[in-house]
Amino acid sequence: MTAPAAGGARAELVELCARGLDWRIDPVRVLDDAASARPAAVLVLFGALDAAPARTGAPAVARDLDVLLQRRSGALRHHAGQIAFPGGRLEPTDAGPREAALREAVEEVGLDAAGVEVLGTLPPLPVPVSNHLVTPVPAWWTLPSTVAAVDHAETVEVFRVAVADLLDPGNRASVEHTRRGRTVRTPAFTVDGMLVWGFTGIVLARMFDALGWSVPYDPSRVVEVR
Numbered sequence: 001m002t003a004p005a006a007g008g009a010r011a012e013l014v015e016l017c018a019r020g021l022d023w024r025i026d027p028v029r030v031l032d033d034a035a036s037a038r039p040a041a042v043l044v045l046f047g048a049l050d051a052a053p054a055r056t057g058a059p060a061v062a063r064d065l066d067v068l069l070q071r072r073s074g075a076l077r078h079h080a081g082q083i084a085f086p087g088g089r090l091e092p093t094d095a096g097p098r099e100a101a102l103r104e105a106v107e108e109v110g111l112d113a114a115g116v117e118v119l120g121t122l123p124p125l126p127v128p129v130s131n132h133l134v135t136p137v138p139a140w141w142t143l144p145s146t147v148a149a150v151d152h153a154e155t156v157e158v159f160r161v162a163v164a165d166l167l168d169p170g171n172r173a174s175v176e177h178t179r180r181g182r183t184v185r186t187p188a189f190t191v192d193g194m195l196v197w198g199f200t201g202i203v204l205a206r207m208f209d210a211l212g213w214s215v216p217y218d219p220s221r222v223v224e225v226r
Contacts, residue, residue, distance in 0.1 A: 006047070010046070029126055040088055040132045040135070043085055043104070043137050046068075046138070047065075048066070058163070058167040058213065064162070069083050070083070071157040082197070085203070086108045087105070088107075109150060110145075115143030115144060117140045121136070127199050161191060163208075167214065173188045173189070173217075174221065175224075185222070188223055195226075
């Protein structure tokens with residue numbers, strides 16, 4: 001069987017943006033006052049790795065398909081030290097979520113916007129802990145550029161992670177955290193000693209499910225958030 005090409009994922013992402021998806025939001029993630037929530041956007045940037053493809057295979061994705069992630073500074077007020085997508089709040093000068101996500105990515109990781117094709121947007125997802133309503137903006141890296149942490153007050157590390165490694169059942173898990181007195185279990189990924197959870201874990205997990213890329217795993221495996 002011939003392995004799929006990374007470029008085929010682009011068409012699938014375009015189609016996902018066109019049809020949208022249901023985030024299946026847990027009731028405890030509903031915002032207390034949606035009218036006061038601050039709009040934000042993140043860039044969910046996929047591409048083909050130039051080197052170091054996935055160590056494992058996933059039937060629906062190419063071994064060199066990757067997604068761009070960063071580690072947030074431990075000094076930040078919200079989501080400190082977490083693995084996240086580049087992104088941030090919409091500014092008055094932004095025309096919308098697409099422009100905001102790309103602008104924030106340039107500011108945070110220094111990518112060349114000319115080499116990024118924005119494919120569309122997905123429905124906004126509430127983030128109660130910081131009172132944001134965040135729009136994921138899937139994009140494709142047509143011409144990869146060098147990336148690194150630009151502002152260390154916000155970002156301390158930037159990396160491209162093979163999607164097939166994220167999908168490896170051995171790297172899938174769940175985390176448990178408490179909100180409004182209720183214990184909530186959400187998707188998580190453990191790759192190379194890093195833990196991807198929270199908003200980022202939810203977005204990746206639901207996108208992978210909706211795209212038909214997911215591989216069955218044991219969600220009862222719970223890892224500790226440190």
